Amino acid sequence: MLYEPKWSKAKKRLKSFICAPLQTRIDFQVINYRNAHDQLGRAVITVDKVEKLSMCTITAEREEYYRESEIRRSLNNVEFDNVEFNREIQKQAHQQLEKEGIYAQYDFFTALERFFNSPIKESLESSDSLIKILSLLDRRVGKRTLRNMKDSILDEHELVRYFYELRCEAESIHILHLHNK
Template sequence: MLYHPKWSKAKKRLMSFVCESLYSRIDFQVINYRKAHDQLGRAVITVDKVEMLSMCTIIAEREEYYRERDIRIQLDNFNYDNVINNRAIQGQAQEQLKTEGIYAQYDFFSALEKYFNSPIEVSLKSNDMLIKILCVLDRRVGKRTLHKMKESITEENTLVQDFYKLRCDAENIHSSE
């Protein structure tokens, strides 16, 4: 499943939302592996050319398999014939991965789609770590909103906190203000 509005167009649109203070420092890349069975690879967010988040399909799917296996061991449930049960276990495994910040390339595209099609106010309230990161980098999120996020950001994943700190530093917003 390759991303359908062309990645170059999506990237251009995504970059148009990046705040001015980080525009030259942030980059989004999609790397597809043509020889992979599904031709998917990974999506990467870099800051100053250093990978901050790599969303690799192969790693995510491998980890999902391990999580599903662990859940089945905990539940002592190895009945693979119950479709509803299988989906519930898969959903639980996927939630664990998202909590840990393990994403596949298609998760990035899915988050991007939601981000592009939702007002910034809605995206800011999202439980999706990727959408939160995109919001923190978004030029539509001003200094006042960033300042208001100071309390709630401590409850977020450390990666979201890292991007928040990066944005605050770039905007000269300090915790003492």
């Protein structure tokens, strides 16, 4: 699934949401592999031209397969004929990957659409780390809101805490470093 409408338009729209102090520091790239069977590849968020989050479809799907196998082994159930059971196993595996910060390119596209179509307050409160990261970079999130998040952010994934810290630093909001929870 390639991004529709056009990635260039979506990227321009996404970049328009980035707060002023981070405008030149944050970038988003989508790299598609022409020879891949589904033509998907990676989505990348860079800070100062350094990859901070790479969402590779091949890596995510491989890891999801491993997680599904582990779940099946732990349940001692290798039945593949039960569609409902298979979906539940896949859902559990995908949730594990999200908790670990392992995403596919299509996860980024899904998060992007939800971000574009939700109020900023809802995006900030999302349980999806990708949506939360995008909202932390958003110019509509003010300093007071950022300050008020300092306690709740401790419960977030380390990637979310990294982007929160980056935004606070860019806005000259002094907080304790959160990387090592």
